[in-house]
Amino acid sequence: MGRLALTGGGKMIADERRLRSRWKTANMDEALREYTGAKFVQMTNSGTGALISCLLAAGIGPGDEVITVAYTWTATVGAILRVNAVPVFADIDPQTLTIDVADVRRKITPQTKAILPVDFYGHPAPIPELMAVAHEHHLFVIEDACQASTAEIDGQKVGSIADMTAFSFSGKPIYTTYGGGGAYLTNDRKLFERGLLGGQHPTLIAGVAQDPDVLKYASMGGTGDNFRNVPNDGMMQLLDADARTNARIANCDYLTSQLEDVPGITTPYVRPGYKHVYHYYTCLWDPDVHDVSRDRFCEALNAEGLFVVAYLKDANYRFTPDSKPIAAGGPIHLRTIFRERNLYGKGCPFQCPHVKNPPVYAKGDLPVSEAMADREFCIGQPDLSPPCDDRDMRVIVDTITKVIDNIDELR
Numbered sequence: 160m161g162r163l164a165l166t167g168g169g170k171m172i173a174d175e176r177r178l179r180s181r182w183k184t185a186n187m188d189e190a191l192r193e194y195t196g197a198k199f200v201q202m203t204n205s206g207t208g209a210l211i212s213c214l215l216a217a218g219i220g221p222g223d224e225v226i227t228v229a230y231t232w233t234a235t236v237g238a239i240l241r242v243n244a245v246p247v248f249a250d251i252d253p254q255t256l257t258i259d260v261a262d263v264r265r266k267i268t269p270q271t272k273a274i275l276p277v278d279f280y281g282h283p284a285p286i287p288e289l290m291a292v293a294h295e296h297h298l299f300v301i302e303d304a305c306q307a308s309t310a311e312i313d314g315q316k317v318g319s320i321a322d323m324t325a326f327s328f329s330g331k332p333i334y335t336t337y338g339g340g341g342a343y344l345t346n347d348r349k350l351f352e353r354g355l356l357g358g359q360h361p362t363l364i365a366g367v368a369q370d371p372d373v374l375k376y377a378s379m380g381g382t383g384d385n386f387r388n389v390p391n392d393g394m395m396q397l398l399d400a401d402a403r404t405n406a407r408i409a410n411c412d413y414l415t416s417q418l419e420d421v422p423g424i425t426t427p428y429v430r431p432g433y434k435h436v437y438h439y440y441t442c443l444w445d446p447d448v449h450d451v452s453r454d455r456f457c458e459a460l461n462a463e464g465l466f467v468v469a470y471l472k473d474a475n476y477r478f479t480p481d482s483k484p485i486a487a488g489g490p491i492h493l494r495t496i497f498r499e500r501n502l503y504g505k506g507c508p509f510q511c512p513h514v515k516n517p518p519v520y521a522k523g524d525l526p527v528s529e530a531m532a533d534r535e536f537c538i539g540q541p542d543l544s545p546p547c548d549d550r551d552m553r554v555i556v557d558t559i560t561k562v563i564d565n566i567d568e569l570r
């Protein structure tokens with residue numbers, strides 16, 4: 160067997176073998192770097208963990224304002240609350256359902272530290288415009304691309320465009336079969352290293368970071384949270400993420416070609432140069448055209464066996480067909496936490512001594528978000544992605560057509 164490796168002999172286990180068998184997540188870091196073009200990637204336990212890491216990396220905390228949307232999944236805003244910062248909501252563009260840049264400009268104050276746009280339903284937010292606004296006002300742009308990890312703007316993958324980007328891998332365009340995981344991505348080494356303090360293992364921080372201001376907190380694992388990834392098969396799914404996304408886009412394009420002239424329905428808009436990856440296929444319903452409410456229309460589709468949800472509000476809002484529907488509550492600013500403004504029972508983070516102007520959140524604040532939440536209905540990725548093909552899309556179209564043809568029965 161020869162001498163010990165420690166005293167100059169050969170190794171029993173080659174480095175490549177150890178890498179392959181043990182450090183699967185490190186391989187995915189590398190693969191995501193290559194896939195997106197981002198210089199630095201850190202795998203996390205979830206998209207929420209990734210968002211919190213980004214906010215901490217940007218140094219955001221009590222009294223700081225983060226401009227985001229209320230038209231999103233709860234975790235976007237939950238991450239801001241988790242670092243004790245103040246969410247300030249901008250309205251959305253009625254076509255793309257992503258943040259309205261003009262409203263972002265109106266919401267900037269001396270307390271604003273970051274803009275946190277969301278690539279909602281898989282359509283990228285206007286990141287290049289937001290980067291320009293951020294540059295003018297010395298703000299960070301943290302992109303919540305949790306629903307859009309394969310999307311592009313002008314041929315560039317999301318993940319390499321904003322200052323920092325968060326991905327989720329639970330049932331998203333890039334996914335893991337265990338149903339969890341996330342990552343944050345950036346081109347900035349300093350932000351990458353500071354994000355590690357959000358909840359990576361002390362030894363990983365010590366192994367990766369170079370900045371003495373980061374390394375001095377390594378032994379505590381930073382803030383004491385645990386956002387560590389677990390080994391998973393995301394790497395395998397990444398290999399065919401583009402093929403799967405493109406097949407889903409082809410299915411959705413077919414739906415649009417068949418539904419765009421149906422009275423009462425507005426099919427999804429795709430901004431030129433933007434790659435919408437359809438985490439959901441989201442249409443708008445006009446209740447006046449047939450004198451039938453959106454919720455009644457959704458009820459009829461669901462009775463036919465087509466699983467549609469009004470993601471932001473009520474009609475049939477449930478995670479899976481067999482879970483129990485709940486009232487989702489509308490855009491985030493209308494939910495209980497924002498009425499009470501009393502997280503932890505002590506007023507933080509809305510009304511703590513660091514907050515210059517305690518925010519008030521009210522119905523009517525975000526007219527477009529509120530109106531769209533009453534009109535949208537969504538079909539989820541599982542019914543749009545391979546192996547579903549145009550035969551399945553035909554069934555969706557026929558089901559919607561059947562309900563429209565018999566709309567009189569719903570009045």
Ligand SMILES: Cc1ncc(COP(=O)(O)O)c(C=O)c1O
Binds near residue numbers: 208232306327339340
């Ligand atoms: C827009 C958005 N942001 C953040 C998240 C959080 O991701 P995760 O569930 O992996 O924590 C999600 C998850 O659905 C999401 O849709």
